[in-house]
Every structure is written in structure tokens, then in C-alpha cells.
Amino acid sequence: MKTASPIVPDNHSSSTICRGCWDQMRMPIPIRGPLALPFRVFGITRSKMNPDICTICERAFHYVKKQRQVTAVATILFADIRGFTDLSERIEAVKLSRIVSLFQDSCAQAIWAHDGIVNKQMGDGLMAIFNFPIVRKDHAGAAIMAALDIQRACTAALNGLNADIDGLPDRMLGVGVGIHTGDVQIGEFSSFRSDFTAIGGVVNLAARLESQAAAGEILVSAETAAQAPSLTAGTELRPLMLKGIEQQVQARVLIKS
Amino acid sequence: MKTASPIVPDNHSSSTICRGCWDQMRMPIPIRGPLALPFRVFGITRSKMNPDICTICERAFHYVKKQRQVTAVATILFADIRGFTDLSERIEAVKLSRIVSLFQDSCAQAIWAHDGIVNKQMGDGLMAIFNFPIVRKDHAGAAIMAALDIQRACTAALNGLNADIDGLPDRMLGVGVGIHTGDVQIGEFSSFRSDFTAIGGVVNLAARLESQAAAGEILVSAETAAQAPSLTAGTELRPLMLKGIEQQVQARVLIKS
Numbered sequence: 001m002k003t004a005s006p007i008v009p010d011n012h013s014s015s016t017i018c019r020g021c022w023d024q025m026r027m028p029i030p031i032r033g034p035l036a037l038p039f040r041v042f043g044i045t046r047s048k049m050n051p052d053i054c055t056i057c058e059r060a061f062h063y064v065k066k067q068r069q070v071t072a073v074a075t076i077l078f079a080d081i082r083g084f085t086d087l088s089e090r091i092e093a094v095k096l097s098r099i100v101s102l103f104q105d106s107c108a109q110a111i112w113a114h115d116g117i118v119n120k121q122m123g124d125g126l127m128a129i130f131n132f133p134i135v136r137k138d139h140a141g142a143a144i145m146a147a148l149d150i151q152r153a154c155t156a157a158l159n160g161l162n163a164d165i166d167g168l169p170d171r172m173l174g175v176g177v178g179i180h181t182g183d184v185q186i187g188e189f190s191s192f193r194s195d196f197t198a199i200g201g202v203v204n205l206a207a208r209l210e211s212q213a214a215a216g217e218i219l220v221s222a223e224t225a226a227q228a229p230s231l232t233a234g235t236e237l238r239p240l241m242l243k244g245i246e247q248q249v250q251a252r253v254l255i256k257s
Numbered sequence: 258m259k260t261a262s263p264i265v266p267d268n269h270s271s272s273t274i275c276r277g278c279w280d281q282m283r284m285p286i287p288i289r290g291p292l293a294l295p296f297r298v299f300g301i302t303r304s305k306m307n308p309d310i311c312t313i314c315e316r317a318f319h320y321v322k323k324q325r326q327v328t329a330v331a332t333i334l335f336a337d338i339r340g341f342t343d344l345s346e347r348i349e350a351v352k353l354s355r356i357v358s359l360f361q362d363s364c365a366q367a368i369w370a371h372d373g374i375v376n377k378q379m380g381d382g383l384m385a386i387f388n389f390p391i392v393r394k395d396h397a398g399a400a401i402m403a404a405l406d407i408q409r410a411c412t413a414a415l416n417g418l419n420a421d422i423d424g425l426p427d428r429m430l431g432v433g434v435g436i437h438t439g440d441v442q443i444g445e446f447s448s449f450r451s452d453f454t455a456i457g458g459v460v461n462l463a464a465r466l467e468s469q470a471a472a473g474e475i476l477v478s479a480e481t482a483a484q485a486p487s488l489t490a491g492t493e494l495r496p497l498m499l500k501g502i503e504q505q506v507q508a509r510v511l512i513k514s
Contacts, residue, residue, distance in 0.1 A: 043300055048450050069354050085465065085501030088458035093442035097326050100456055104447035120379055121447060123456045127379070185350035190361035190378065193305050199357055199380045201345035208342065244342030 019115075020050075020057035020133030024064050029054050049117040050134070057133045061188050061196040064133070069187030074132050075143040075224060076184065076203050077116065078210035079107055079150055079177045080125030081158075087173070099173065100124055102157045107175075110149035114142040119197055127207075129198055132186055140181045140227035147177040147218040148254065155216070174215020180206035181224040208242040209251055218254040225252045276372075277307075277314035277390030281321050286311050306374040307391070314390045318445050318453040321390070326444030331389050332400040332481060333441065333460050334373065335467035336364055336407055336434045337382030338415075344430075356430065357381055359414045364432075367406035371399040376454055384464075386455055389443055397438045397484035404434040404475040405511065412473070431472020437463035438481040465499040466508060475511040482509045 016036075018029040030036040031046050031054050039045075039054075047058040062068050081087075081103055088096055100123060107126055108118050115134045120127040128146070131139035158173040182202035189199060209219040219240075225232040236253040273293075275286040287293040288303050288311050296302075296311075304315040319325050338344075338360055345353055357380060364383055365375050372391045377384040385403070388396035415430040439459035446456060466476040476497075482489040493510040 048452075051449075069351070071350055083501065085458070085461040085499075086503075088456075088461050089502060093328055093440065093457045094326070096457060097442050097444065097446055100446045101448070105449070108447065108449055120377070121450060121454070122377055122379055122384070123446075123454065123460060183350065185354050187354065189354055189357045189380075190365065191358070192308075192362070192365055193378060195305075197378070197380065199345075200350045200353060201342070203380060204342040204345050242342075244340065245346060246343075 015052045018052070018054035018057060020047075020053035021064070023135040024057070024133050029056060047117075049119060050112050050115075052112070052115075053117065053133055058196070059194040061186075061194075065187070067187070069185055069189070071183050072132055072186050073139075073182065074184050074186070074198060074202075075130040075139045075179060075181040076198060076206040077111070077128040077130065077143045077147060077177065077179050078125065078207050079128075079147070079175055080210060082174045082176050082213075082215040084124040099158065099161060102161065103154060103175070106153035106157045107150050110146045110153055113149060114146040116143060116146055125210075127203075129184075129186075132198075138228070140179075140224045141231055143179050143181075143224065144218070144220060144228050144231045144254065147179060147220075150177060151175060151216060151218065176210055176213030176215060177218040178206050178208070178210030178213055179218065179224050180209060180221040181227060205242065205245060205249070208245060209240075209249070212240055212242065212251075216255060220252040220254060222250045222252070272309045275309070275311035275314060277304075277310035278321070280392040281314070281390050286313060304374075306376060307369050307372075309369070309372075310374065310390055315453070316451040318443075318451075322444070324444070326442055326446070328440050329389055329443050330396075330439065331441050331443070331455060331459075332387040332396045332436060332438040333455060333463040334368070334385040334387065334400045334404060334434065334436050335382065335464045336385075336404070336432055337467060339431045339433050339470075339472040341381040356415065356418060359418065360411060360432070363410035363414045364407050367403045367410055370406060371403040373400060373403055382467075384454075384460075386441075386443075389455075395485070397436075397481045398488055400436050400438075400481065401475070401477060401485050401488045401511065404436060404477075407434060408432060408473060408475065433467055433470030433472060434475040435463050435465070435467030435470055436475065436481050437466060437478040438484060462499065462502060462506070465502060466497075466506070469497055469499065469508075473512060477509040477511060479507045479509070 016032045021027045021029040047053045111128045116128040116130040119129045130143045154175045184198040184200045186198045213219045232252045240249045273289045278284045278286040304310045368385045373385040373387040376386050387400045411432045441455040441457045443455045470476045489509045497506045
């Protein structure tokens, strides 16, 4: 159930116009093909956050939204490699960097395939946003689907390393994911950076859920699960007390299949 | 005790050439004044990470270092707002964004004043690197000085908000800082992002130290403290067990004056 935008093909990484500029402003900015060339001269290219959006979306938020910050409903996904600190004490930095590259690339492909953006990368972790700037009514479901793809891709990619890298622990490397949906504040939050991000209680709760997810687990908040019942029905319900959050949180636990 | 580079003035934010390109390649790239104009046409401008370096340093690491990743000695600083998750549950997102902006701007000024770069911003937190790409032999001391400035500036800025923002807790808002020095892996760690970062055990330990710092505290590792004895002598020694790190860590505790 995607937003109808007839000139934008459904398949990711192949849109000829920026899907963010289209969804936010109904403005067709060419990002692929010959029409994209004159834009490139002015520095407007595909964004690193998602190859279906352009650098206007990434670096000119105040222009796109006519204000520095807006409140919007979004689904926030955090993922990171479990036990990475422990691992980073045991194996060489050069090998660590291969693991980080594999993780970041696998996650990005999964997130882009479901119209999310890789908003922040922090070493062995990342934060993704769904429903901005590419609008998807089913953003909660899209994030869960991306998380399942992340678990599948990372399991394959990281375990492929086990044979190559001496010193890896016997247990397999694994990834933890946390997802939460709600109102976030999206915009530019420092006077010297032009790239946008999301902040607020919803973002923090998603991060806290991720921190509690074991290797291979996806912890989904009740709010996200309620918007994607077909993906979460019948899954384990886990009550959690999270740092800085007063109320107990009822998380759904999805395990990689 | 800065690296001698006679044409680069000592004062931050006023160098006419990129200090990163100079320190890494002995290449004078104009970033201010009329000579900078032709470079701007090709998209080479001042970096958001530090206004004394250019976008070549930020986005063309493989060109600067002739490889995708290098091992280098650096000091890593993490800072974040204590109790932010709790706060984000209590006050409006619009007010939160003012706090985040004040924090990010205050920290950046302090980090730049001591030749560090703001490598990552993550909502109410950030990661800074000292000694790359701007070389400073006294990078451990520079990071500690920046942390002391962060504490001073954030205390002033955040407490100035207390009168303005209803719902702030009675206790003052505060910032925690963690600092560690050692070999890190610096470079590009995903095939789709061109901005560089640092990874490795040293980075993770700095992050863990920050997570243990109370509001107003700067936790400095023994390795960093050993390189800046005049700044750390006589301070509290706190043994810490940190998640994912087997050995007990002996941290020095600096309190904002």
C-alpha cells in the first residue's frame, strides 16, 4: 500500500526522479538519466541516505519543509552488531573494518528495498527512518520487513566471515534490531550541519529496544506492532523495563526465520 | 605544542588554507578569501566537521590517504546529555529540539577551538576525533581541554533554558563526557558513504566511559591521562567495569570547575 505516485516506479534504486522531493513537494527532480545531468552541475545528486532521494532532501530540509523542524509520524529502526565491543578487543582493527563494512552495506540494501533512509551510521550501528522523506502509509510494516531482511542478509554475510577471520568467537556474530513508531521531530538541529535527523522520545525508545535485543532478535514496540498485525501476530510478547522510561514496555519479539 | 605549519595561523576558524589537507598531504587548499572561490565552483568548501578543514578531508578520504582505511593514533571524545530519554518523555518535542541545538552548537565550538572534528552527531550525543585530519601532538590534552570547555559552555547554555522551559526537572540538565586515546581504524566503512569515521576498541571504550559519566563529569582513560598529566594529576581515580570489556578500567574523573 504505497502512496500513489504514478511516474515513480515501485522498484527501489530505479526511480528517475527524487521520490522524497516528489512525496514532500510534488516537485519532479531528475536523479537518473540525461535530465539529471544539468542538476548534477549544481551539486544535486543522489543522496547517500537512499539512492532514490536527492541531496536537496538530505541537505536542504528548510527549503523542502519551509521550516527548520517539523513534527511527523515515522517509524524509527536501530540496528547494531551484538558483542562488538568485546569483539573489538579481540581481533585486529583491519578485520573489524571488514565486519563493519559488510554490516553497513547489508543493512542499507535492506532499508532501501523498503523505502527507508539510512539517516545515521555509527561504527557498528545505524539508525533508519521510514515515512520521511519517502512517504509510505505502511511504514511500520516496511520497517519490520527491512529488519527481517537485515537479519537474513547479515546472518549470511557475517557468518561467511567466520571461516576467514581467526579469533572470531565460537558463537556466530549477530545483529540486534529495535523498532518504534510515533511522532518525531524531524529537521536540522545544529546551526552548522545541514543534514536532517529525527529526535524525540520515540527515537530514544527505539534505541533502547535495540539495546535489549539479543543477536538475531527484532524488538518491536506495541505501537509499531499494532500497525503491522499480520507481521507480528502470534509472536512472543516480552515486558521490558528500559533505562529512562518509566512505564514498562510491551515488546514483540521477532526472530529471524 | 602544535605541529609547526607556519602559514597556518594558530587561531581556529581563521585559517586561510585547509589544515587537514596541509597536515596530511602538505597540500595548500584555500578555504577562505578570494583564492577559495575557484575551489567552491568544484564543490570544495569548508567541512561541517570543522570549519578549518575542507570537504576533500571529509568526503575524499581515499584520495587523501591513498587507501580506504588507515590505522592512526587518535583521541576519541564522546559526549551526551544525561537523562535525555527521561526528558524526552516529559517535555514537548519542540522544546527538546532547542536543547539539542544548544548542546550540539556549544560542543562544536569547544571541539573546534582545540582542533578536533565533530565526526558524528546522534541526537543528544556526539563523537569527536582529535589528531585527524588536523595533527596535534598533544591530542589527549586538547580533547580534555575541549571537554572542560564543553562542560562550561553546556552548563551555561542548558541552565539558561531552565527559566524558559516548563517541565524541566528540578535538577539541572547536565552533560557526560568520555575520552580515550589509542590506535583507531580511520576511513570509509561502507561502499555508499563517502564521509570517514573511526572504529575499533578505542572508540568503543570511549563510548562506554561516556555512558558511565554522571552529569558534569568527564571520564578520562588511563592512556589519555598519561599523555596529559598536568590536566589529570590529583583527580579522582575510579575503577570501572564496562560492558563488553574484560579488564577493569581505571578512569580519571574530571569535574567541571
